[in-house]
Amino acid sequence: MTAETPRSKDQQPATGTTGRPSDAPVILSNVPGSFAWGVLEKRHPALIEQVRDAHPYTPRQRRALDALLEEITVGTIEPLPESAHDAGRWATWGRGHLGRRWLDVPFLWAESFFYRKLLQAVGYFEPGPWRGTDPFAPVKQAELDSDPVDQELAALDSLNGLPQRQAAQALLHASLWGNRADLSFRLTAEDPSAGASEQLVADDSAALWSLLEETAPARLAVIADNAGRELLPDLILTDHLLHHQLARHITLHVKPYPYYVSDATLADVLACLRRLHQATGPAHDTGRRLWQAMTTGRLDIRAHDFFCAPLPYRHMPEDLRQDLTGCDLTLLKGDLNYRRLVEDRLWPATTPFTGLTAYFPTPVTALRTLKSDVITGLTPTTLTKLEDSGEPWRTSGSHALVQLRP
């Protein structure tokens, strides 16, 4: 743990860790000063304010946002109205949590339910004119329209002429650091082993490329994370894998509805494709090939409900498990997906990643910038170095990882 992340007494890790989930405490948000506490106490109220200004919401919607703000700050967790299409599902998932303080239930569950309730407040699922209106759309669109995106797409030109593996590594890094909304084409194109690599706390990328080359052309699953400046490099990497016959088929799993502000939905994929199409040079060609890949079925977009569930991937439903089982490898993007992959627990940082992910139905690679307390699979040397740095390396987004369970 870094200094900025205090633990409560009941969050101390058990001794004699075997790597089983029951050994490490689930992260709650009730420790003042902890990362999770900050998210619930500060980020969520600020998000309600942001959503209030996103669209000219009606008095009814604004009253519902006020009620949600009151509930999360001074109230206790209220169920969804019985009329909600998923009220039953959330009542089951909420057993033991409903009626308690938001801070006292698992952080992963609380965040997920908060986003579901935000959509309830603005009538996202209700019949009527506001149905399906993404409260985060203005923020996502502004990002996609921003100058840095133009520069990042133009930087794709610099990959031309590079050996295939080097270009692929640059695109992998762009996708990885895109999780921090920061592409690094130029840097990584010049020397993929420099710069950003120093901030990698674990780097299994060589093993990843070997696996991909062995299984080529593979069937891949990509579990997406954010839209815009993360999804663009994810799509560019997707195109590279398809175009260079490393993959014969890719399923891109996105969220079925707006979630965690910027998580990608089908609408966001289409917005990125349009953005690529409007670009010139290699970015335009990428957009054209991706469009084509969707029309021929080589690139398949899916949006299973489980991707917005407040549960670890260990509890994925059978149909999703079957779907993934047909794949040779899953690429899993981002911080939240990592928390769901290894479970949102305060693991000792050297707990093997491979052991915690053994249940996953395919080989899996996590591509993640570190933005929460969960971390696994570090070597003792790396851990010591990070702790000695005195930096908030677990949560600042300054560090990243590529971890593979073959």
Ligand SMILES: O=P(O)(O)OC[C@@]1(O)O[C@H](CO)[C@@H](O)[C@@H]1O
């Ligand atoms: O999954 P992502 O987009 O990489 O990160 C989502 C995230 O910022 O949201 C949570 C806080 O709200 C953090 O745990 C996590 O880092």
